[in-house]
Amino acid sequence: MPRVLMKGNEAFGEGAIRAGCRYFFGYPITPQSELPHYLARRLPEVGGVYLQAESEVAAINMVYGAAAAGARVMTSSSSPGISLMQEGISYLAGAELPCVIVNVMRGGPGLGNIAPAQSDYFQAVKGGGHGDYRLLCLAPSSVQEILDLMGLAFDLADKYRNPVMVLGDGILGQMMEPVELPPYSGELELPPKPWATTGTAGRGTRNIINSLYIEPEELEAVNLRLRAKYQRMEEEEKRWETYLLEEAELVLVAFGTMARVARAAVERLREEGIAAGLIRPITLYPFPDAPFHAAFSRARAFLVVEMNLGQMVEDVRLTVEGRCPVHFYGRTGGVVPTVAEVVNFAKEVWQKL
Amino acid sequence: MLEEVLLAGFGGQGILSAGMLLAQAGMAHGLHVAWIPSYGPEMRGGTANCGVTLSDRPISCPLVTEPTTLLAMNQPSLDKFAPKVKPGGLIIYNSSLARWDGELGLGRRLLGLDATAQAEAIGNVRVAVNVLVGAFIALTQIIPLERVKEALRVVLPPHRHHLIAANEKALEVGASLALAKVGEGIALR
Known part of the structure; x- marks a missing residue:
């Protein structure tokens, strides 16, 4: 190819x-x-x-x-x-x-x-x-x-x-x-x-594209x-990818570019003997809950990493439902967290477990 | 094997194209590669830089924040990025436009080559960056120099193919100058 x-x-x-x-x-x-x-x-x-x-x-x-x-x-x-x-x-x-x-x-x-x-x-x-x-x-x-x-x-x-x-x-x-x-x-x-x-050629009836429904009951039925x-x-349609999730005790969660940084962080954490893994949602809606359920038996903490001040972390918390602590690390305004930053934050989380 | 190369210099010195050349040659050599440019306001004058990752394994993080090698074409780039190079890393800079007098430490090695002067001697100042690229290839042996030359044909648009010979010459000059300097104490990794 x-x-x-x-x-x-x-x-x-x-x-x-x-x-x-x-x-x-x-x-x-x-x-x-x-x-x-x-x-x-x-x-x-x-x-x-x-x-x-x-x-x-x-x-x-x-x-x-x-x-x-x-x-x-x-x-x-x-x-x-x-x-x-x-x-x-x-x-x-x-x-x-x-x-x-x-x-x-x-x-x-x-x-x-x-x-x-x-x-x-x-x-x-x-x-x-x-x-x-x-x-x-x-x-x-x-x-x-x-x-x-x-x-x-x-x-x-x-x-x-x-x-x-x-x-x-x-x-x-x-x-x-x-x-x-x-x-x-x-x-x-x-x-x-x-x-x-x-056009109605060959069909006879008109197709109508519309989002206006005056009657509340009618609009409710549409909803x-x-x-x-x-x-x-x-x-x-839920889609995701995991990396070293089996036996992971510290589970990083990240999407898009941040998932690349998080994956490198997981590799470094593993080199230092920390049982880290990664869940990468590919669909953000619908949010993939299955990999979290698979991780619950061993996971001691989740760490969500984003290029914002904490958005996907809310969906992670909704999915984890308090079974496990959920931590967050993010940079924003166009700053991208480095692998070293994520590793350092993950080690702080790990030491407090 | 993992090389994270940061190329930096003035806008117009061909920094982004030189990075693309490395990425293209690396890909042709069967390596995993990634290329990320700076695309901020600095593109409109001032410094330009790009990161190129070359690896024999799939690349987790394509961002180059701690380069293993810095190719610096001017003084601001050298000053800004040399301290970020990994311990034991390699810094090749354009000594026609930059100098480094202080201590660098952490086992990092410095090699100054008069790239702009060499390019002027070749007859086209715009190929200067490839003097540094040629030096990098010679010192790391990460990709055969021939592959890099072949990649020129892909990276340069057809209306710039008349510059291939000058670019090839710059790569060769950089490689031979670097290998000569190795004799003077720049250790190969």
Whole structure:
């Protein structure tokens, strides 16, 4: 299999192309601009449409339109731009429209800075927009995984008729790693979308895409139907990876770039005789609880490491339910915890056990 | 085997491309590689740096915070990053634009090469960084120099292929200068 060096931001784009995505609407922002840059060149090559919108608000509503017409469509941005899109994301969830949204996270709040961060976890996983909705949320931690998860993201979006958020960060977007890139095989046979607004020819009845339900009972029924869908996601779509989790007494938990740092920290802790292991959630929603349940019999403490001041740690605490102490270490504002910092903090936790 | 190389210098000295060259050559040689650039405001003038990890095992953490080798093309880069090099690590710097008079300690080894002057002699000052890359390759033997030369064809865009010969020359000059210095006491790892 030929291996090529590829930038994370480019891998988001190439992964989308290979997943059959033919429409991109977005607006440039660091540190994800190589993604639209790549697709501006690549999409016309495969007969697709790249359009730079006048704003993120316009872009997400163009995504709404293309998704309603049954297209595989995506947008991407970085933290402040994703905030601008939240109204549209809520509408997409309410109208049950499949699409993929990439957030290459940077420091916040506000304009923040362009350095890598993970401080949009709450926004991605707990809502962001208004209303009782959920996004499927995927968190790759290498350039190869970016390529692989983009395909999964489009498939899940279609399967559940739901927006899927792929969360990266400035490091993942900017770094280059080798990826296996099989020769591009062209058009995919995608499942039909009989609900899409493609005109009534051959059908007779109109398809309507809508998220407005005036009658409370009617809207409640929609919400209950959505909840049933989210419950199905929770049953079927949890994904994770573990590292040296068997016999781990100190279990680190991290996603995305931080999982790479945490994995190196686990290696160093093992060299020093500390029984450390790692749980890396790949889906942030639905949050994977199974590896935690598998760890309970031996784990004496969990240590969550994030590039924020403590967001995923809340889901870990909800999962652990007080069975075991849950510690947290994080840096924020674009500062990335080093392996040495994580090791030192883990040793402090270990010594107090 | 794990090499975490930090390349640093002024914007425009080809730092990011030299890092990509190492990563591309390492990948072609069958190593696991990762390349991470600095992409902050310093890209718009001032210092630029990138980290390249080369390993015979899958790379856990691709971030280079404690480099095993520093290739420093100017004084600010040398001053800023030399103290961060791992004990026993290697520092190769551009003595045309930087000097180091103090003690470094922790068994770290310093090698100054007049990269800018050598590049001027080759006829293109922009290949100076590859004098340091050639020295690094010669001292560590981590990748055959031929592989690095081959990687130039992949990393340089076609409209820059007329610079391949000058870049190859810079790599060779760096390698031979470094090997000559080894005779003067820079120990191989």
